[in-house]
Amino acid sequence: MNEPRHAATHSVRDVSSAADVSAAFAASSTSGVTDLSSLLDALRASAPQRDRDGGHAGQEKQWIADAGLLTLAVPREFGGPGARWPDIYDTIRRIARVDSALAHLLGFTCLQIVSVDVWGNPEQRARYLSGTVEGRWWWGNAVNPLDTRLVASATSDGGYVLDGQKGFCSGTRGSHMMTISAHDPAAGKPVFAVVPTAREGIVVRDDWDPIGQRQTDSGSVSFTRVRVEPHEVLQRADTPYASLRTLISQQVLTNLFVGIAQGALEEARAYATQHGRPWVNSGVDRATDDPYLIQRFGEMRVQTVSAEALATRAAYALEDAWRQGPSLAAEARAHVALATSEAKIVAHRAALDVSEKLFDACGARATHAPLALDRFWRNARVHTLHDPLDYRIRDVGRYALSGTLPDVSLYT
Template structure:
């Protein structure tokens, strides 16, 4: 079997696939608490996502994909994050790897890998982190490379069929970027992901031992300055995280609402018969909703800005790109804060009995806490403050 035709991993014990997004969300929510406790690989749930047709939501229509506008892509990610932010992370990073091929690949690579994603329903893994230089790429005479070393935080790689990879080229001092099948000889996907949250994102490390990269698999060598359009990939990534945060806040608020309506008891000095009539509790829910809807509004605003910029293609200029980066930072700051604060305030709203471990209501805060550490919030506030004070737009970087 050709390694590019390697079939998607399937669970022979998997139950019937939920039909439609709403059924998928119900199925994910039903098992989210138990899967959070277990951690590990969500093979059945990933199969459901594939069967729902979501793997190709960001693949351009010219290659047979859905080609959804960015606001729709992020709305989908956000809706899954409300019930299971780990699975939403996997779908978001699936979209990110598709974008990586789309902006870095030549026409032949785009056709090969994007059409292959549609036809073979590939899950994509991520081993791209140019700051991690432990993976070394040694050039070969045929224009390819040999990879040796390790990468960490390789989200989605376990159970994937293809992966994007960045590696340090010591000859040039720059990273190389490539696409390779996850099953290629010399690749070991390590099951060493065991954080306090986001426990099913398959974000362990990957080891490479003399792994061959063919010349035609090399996507980008950073030898020429990328176009403003190509650098939108970074903002695609940051808005994945932003919408995960918003979804976590929305999910925590909904769980709190359901819990209080079903189990809430009024405080002994409240003077009311029902918890839902307590003015302090009402005020707390009001504040939680304000944080959530504000974060969602800025996330949607940033997604529209990204979509407009994306559709300009090669005509996009640096200033226009900078304004999308600003909108993205503004949205991410608010979403970061909303995810942490709403998931924490859930317990103040629900009370001591809500800490019953089997409920796993703490998963919202744990998932938010793990994800909000991806890059320091202070530097985003700095960028927004610079623009507010002097009109300076954010510089292009690995995070902005």
């Protein structure tokens, strides 16, 4: 790994415009994938086959790194573009249109960078954020807070030894660094840290085989006498600003849903215009003149643009809160949580509905397996099970009825 360079700490995130996101793309790549447009074309071309194969998308992850996207969430003072959250989520959404699994990996790399940004001390932030830029690190995680099987035993020098395992460790396979959470039974509290994925005693298991999101590298990780050095231990802050990390995670998922709906609609349109046949009783010569098909596409578009609008609204609310830094008030943070839940509810429904209506719009021939058009629904179905929709609707309903804002939790 490259030696990190050090920089002064900051309390409020540097921000930039969409132009700075474009400027983040690497111009020195020899892979031919040097900008977002060519990256999307390359991912879309291989997405159906990779969906069938599953496994690890090493080449495609390299293309994402070559396009300069791994550093989007790194502040400028550490060498990153300091991109705004609306622009980061727009990038994630655009990738999700063609490959929601790899969009998930990029989103979760951004999330781990944020974890260091809000939980790390000045030295840790300088080391790991600058290191991400210099080393083009992919980040994985073993931070599933509901999985308490990983035990941390304190050492006399302030470090820990880890034993146990974690499940649903998105992005860890093929990563350079990882964030971890473990339970310290002696202190009765959680421990958070950053460790290199290749550290002795860490085994990343290839045991993720779901019906969708098949290339998110979300297998389990086992730890056997894994040493955590004192300088690798993060101190999770219990402040409204630090707790924005949860909402950043939830908006990653929200924008994956939006991208899935957009991608399903795009594929449906392409198939219907190129291969659609009018129904025998329609009285029209072209499928695209069928009034029922037109209505169906109208309904799908309304759902998709509604989801995008609310996701963008939530991203701007997050950006406004993020700019406030440690001075962010609890009530302001709660309004971001409400906007996030509102967006996620609509995006959740849009992803499932549009990816299913795709087949109503395209007909029986669209189920031809090599087309893999069912991947949109399968990807949506897997990710929409992340947390129950009912509890988000409950939170929104409470606010609509009594003005009660959501409490901070693992998901809000």
